[in-house]
Amino acid sequence: MRTVDPVKHQAQRQRIVNAAAALFAAKGFERTTTADICKAVGMSAGNLFHYFPNKRAIFLAVFDGDREEKAERLARAQAAEDPWEALLETVDLLAEAAVEPLVPHLVMEAMVQAYRDPELEALLSRDNATEHAAVSTLLTRAAAAGRIDPGLDPDDTATWVLALIASLYTSAAADPSFRPAEQLPTLHLILHRYLQARPA
Known part of the structure; x- marks a missing residue:
């Protein structure tokens, strides 16, 4: 044999x-x-x-290759001492693949195929749920530590944070001139102003 x-x-x-x-x-x-x-x-x-x-x-x-490594990194981030810094590091983690030339196009293709393939849709949904839970946990901890606006709902805010990250992928796939790596500082600035602002 x-x-x-x-x-x-x-x-x-x-x-x-x-x-x-x-x-x-x-x-x-x-x-x-x-x-x-x-x-x-x-x-x-x-x-x-x-x-x-x-x-x-x-x-x-x-789409299944780096799930375990990502899950471990998200778990470490949620347990980090400084939730605000861990949140920014998590944003960078979730955004890092957008700078790879193939990935934004693959993400768009996966979104199309997910409508036709329940197994793929379930796989992507699990990934999204894991990412959402990690971001929401860090937002909750950051608010409790006085690092961000405590008036923000962590679940709703996590949805918007992930939407901002997703825009790096969709923009890169739709516009060849869009450079995700060059937009990361702007993403950080948006998050600082959104999360740390206090209502008047």
Whole structure:
């Protein structure tokens, strides 16, 4: 019986995911074929299906790769001593992938496909719920510590904070001249003025 080396197997899976991600970003899920993916990684369809049962499984894997690492970083942020600094670090964490050329287009494609794929929609919803809970927790702690306006509802405010972060991705996908990295200081400024302002 042939023994599978788990390290090599995982590395080959990642090669497939990386190649497919570039194709999905450029062509979209529907127009990307398994033949395209096979050509990009230099393997036969039979070999490809040894790693993934179908194209949809590869697409799901594109969005499932860093979940554990992100969850750990969000958990550390929620336990940080200074909730305001941890909140800003969390914003940077959630925004950091927007500067990668492929990611905004992949995010837009995922939003389209989520309407047709309940499993993908559930995956994205879980991610969003985790991020929302982390931001809401930090907002609650920051308000209790006197670092932000205590009159803000943490759940509603978390929704707006995440919407501002999401705009980096959608703007980058829609406008080739938009540079998310250059807009991060502006995002921080908006958050400072929104969260730390007191009503007159």
